[in-house]
Amino acid sequence: xxxxxxxxxxxxxxxxxxxxxxxxxxxxxxxxxxxxxxxxxxxxxxxxxxxxxxxxxxxxxxxxxxxxxxxxxxxxxxxxxxxxxxxxxxxxxxxxxxxxxxxxxxxxxxxxxxx
Amino acid sequence: xxxxxxxxxxxxxxxxxxxxxxxxxxxxxxxxxxxxxxxxxxxxxxxxxxxxxxxxxxxxxxxxxxxxxxxxxxxxxxxxxxxxxxxxxxxxxxxxxxxxxxxxxxxxxxxx
Numbered sequence: 483x484x485x486x487x488x489x490x491x492x493x494x495x496x497x498x499x500x501x502x503x504x505x506x507x508x509x510x511x512x513x514x515x516x517x518x519x520x521x522x523x524x525x526x527x528x529x530x531x532x533x534x535x536x537x538x539x540x541x542x543x544x545x546x547x548x549x550x551x552x553x554x555x556x557x558x559x560x561x562x563x564x565x566x567x568x569x570x571x572x573x574x575x576x577x578x579x580x581x582x583x584x585x586x587x588x589x590x591x592x593x594x595x596x597x
Numbered sequence: 598x599x600x601x602x603x604x605x606x607x608x609x610x611x612x613x614x615x616x617x618x619x620x621x622x623x624x625x626x627x628x629x630x631x632x633x634x635x636x637x638x639x640x641x642x643x644x645x646x647x648x649x650x651x652x653x654x655x656x657x658x659x660x661x662x663x664x665x666x667x668x669x670x671x672x673x674x675x676x677x678x679x680x681x682x683x684x685x686x687x688x689x690x691x692x693x694x695x696x697x698x699x700x701x702x703x704x705x706x707x708x709x
Contacts, residue, residue, distance in 0.1 A: 486640075515696070524684055524699035525641065538696050572640050586633075586697070588640030 485509060488573050488589035495563050496597050503558045503592045505573030514556040515586065516548060517572040525572055531556060532578060560594075568596045601685045606704040609675045617670040617703055619685030624665050629688045631697065632659065632670045634681040641684065644670065680707045 485508035495501050507514050513532045517525035527540035531550035545561040554575070560567055570593050574586035602620040609615040621630065632644040645652055645659045647668075652659040658671040672679055684702040 517699075524682075524701050525697075527696040527698065530696060540696060574640075585631075585643035585646065586641075588642070590640050 486573060486575050486587050486589040488571075488592050490592055491590065492593045492595075494595045494597060497563055497565060499563050499596075500559065500561045501563060501594060503560075503571050503573075503594070505556045505558070505575075505589060507554045507556065507573075507575035508587050511575035511577045511587070512554060513576045513578045514550055514554065515574050515576075516556070516558045517574065518542075518567075519570040519572060519591070521569075528558070563596045565596050568594060570594075600698065601687060601700050603683075603685055603700060603703045605701065606706065608706045608708065609672075609679075610708050611677060612674050615672040615675045615679070615705065615707075617672070617683050617685075617705065618667065619669070620667045621685070621687055622666045624687055625689070627689065630659065630661060630665075630668050631686045631688055632657070632683060633686065634679075634683045635702070636678075636681045644683070646688075675705075675707045677707050677709060680705055 487506045489504050515530040516528040519525040528542050529536055529548055530538040534550045547559045549557045570591040572588055572591045574588045576584045576586045629646055629648050631646040633641040634644050635641045645654055645657050647659045647661055660669045682702040682704050684699050686697045686699055688697055
């Protein structure tokens with residue numbers, strides 16, 4: 483039990499729609515990152531939030547946006563959905579303190595299908 | 598971004614040791630080496646990480662080459678539950694370099 487929960491677990495949208503995915507971080511963690519994992523591929527980094535501010539972003543367009551709330555839960559929003567956005571979206575939380583490298587704790591993911 | 602290279606797949610027998618190699622010839626001095634694994638239909642799971650010295654924990658051991666251009670994840674006694682995709686990843690020092698760049702990983706099959 484990692485303590486990171488994501489919702490919904492599965493959803494189906496159509497091209498052009500918008501989607502919001504939610505993540506509840508493990509207790510005590512102050513950092514959350516989001517990843518996109520296409521079938522048969524490794525996870526691709528989307529962005530990371532630390533204390534409610536984005537502090538790192540991968541090669542994803544601006545229609546991918548996020549929020550981190552004071553309780554360290556998080557949202558991933560994707561606008562104008564495209565067929566290629568179909569993937570497993572993973573949320574990971576960690577406790578960042580100083581320069582220490584801490585492990586990431588992942589949720590089970592949200593499987594998005596865009597038709 | 599520093600990249601890693603791993604074999605696409607490996608096979609092992611139950612209760613035998615498994616050595617999973619990873620090459621990272623462009624690693625920088627402050628990059629940490631992380632290993633995660635992903636069981637079917639699950640999110641990735643942390644295995645181990647290190648900087649320069651070999652590391653041991655309850656799950657595995659990490660052997661890092663002296664020049665840090667390669668590393669090996671060692672599972673001392675493979676079980677059927679260890680069948681997963683194993684990812685070797687580098688993590689940089691700060692800001693955007695903290696992001697983890699994942700490759701395709703090594704798919705480990707464990708035979709009973």
